Amino acid sequence: MEAVEEDIEEYNYREVVLPRLIPVAPPPDLGLEREPEGERRRGRDILIAIDHGPNSCHAFHWALAHLCRLADTLHLVHAVSCVHNEVVYEASRGLMEKLAVEALQTVMVKTQARIVEGEPGKVICREADRLKPAAVVMGTRGRGIIKSVLKGSVSEYCFHNCKLAPVIIVPGKAEAGESSVI
Numbered sequence: 001m002e003a004v005e006e007d008i009e010e011y012n013y014r015e016v017v018l019p020r021l022i023p024v025a026p027p028p029d030l031g032l033e034r035e036p037e038g039e040r041r042r043g044r045d046i047l048i049a050i051d052h053g054p055n056s057c058h059a060f061h062w063a064l065a066h067l068c069r070l071a072d073t074l075h076l077v078h079a080v081s082c083v084h085n086e087v088v089y090e091a092s093r094g095l096m097e098k099l100a101v102e103a104l105q106t107v108m109v110k111t112q113a114r115i116v117e118g119e120p121g122k123v124i125c126r127e128a129d130r131l132k133p134a135a136v137v138m139g140t141r142g143r144g145i146i147k148s149v150l151k152g153s154v155s156e157y158c159f160h161n162c163k164l165a166p167v168i169i170v171p172g173k174a175e176a177g178e179s180s181v182i
Contacts, residue, residue, distance in 0.1 A: 043071030043110075044134035047165070049124045049158075050078045052095060055139030055172035060099055062170045063137040068107045072134075076100070076113040077127045079120035089115060121157030128162045136167045 048063055050056050060076075068074065076099060078092050092115045100111035116123045128136050138155050155169045 043073055044069075045073050045075055045131050047075045047077060047124070047128055047131055047133040047136045049120070049136070049138035049154075050076045050095065050099065051120075052091070053139070053141075055141065055170075057139075058173050059137055059139035059170035063168075064103060064106050067135060067137065067168075068103070068109050070108055072107075072109045074100075074103050074109055074111045075127070075131055075133065076111060077124060078113075078115045079118055079123040080115055081117070083115055083117045120154045121161065124154070124158050125161045128158075128165050133165045136162055136165050137170065138167070139170050140172050 046063060046067060048060055050060065063074075076096050078096065080088050080092060083089060093113075096113035096115070100113060103109050103111050114127065116127065118126075124136065124138065136158060138158060140155055141153055155167075159167045159169065
């Protein structure tokens with residue numbers, strides 16, 4: 001067999017001078033180990049438990065800011081008492097659509113949404129078992145410690161019963177403050 005010579009095309013380029021207000025990223029350090037060319041990172045599945053409360057919305061925004069990257073898929077899960085109740089279904093669907101659009105516009109991730117009938121803790125753990133996500137993200141309910149001990153908590157249930165994924169419990173804005181989502 002003979003070696004075939006290929007003509008390597010040269011191309012011209014121009015550096016773009018950015019305005020001074022836009023920071024210029026330094027050139028990458030050539031000594032760092034990189035991913036092999038042609039290989040892409042596999043996206044992760046991230047499950048986010050959603051309800052209509054402000055702490056759930058805060059946990060969603062925290063996940064977008066601190067956890068998600070471009071190739072990921074967000075799985076929004078909302079537990080309801082009855083999926084056949086049209087009023088509940090439509091309200092939940094509207095919330096999920098709004099969050100999916102926000103996720104796409106903010107971090108350009110794909111989103112899948114599921115409204116599931118059942119007890120919230122069991123529903124979230126069952127979905128985590130099905131998806132085997134990189135993380136399960138949820139907010140706190142916002143109750144005090146005494147009420148949580150007496151009545152129980154969905155986040156506590158998931159923390160103890162989700163065996164296939166780490167559970168990230170994001171404190172609400174009241175506990176963590178506005179600086180928790182940057």
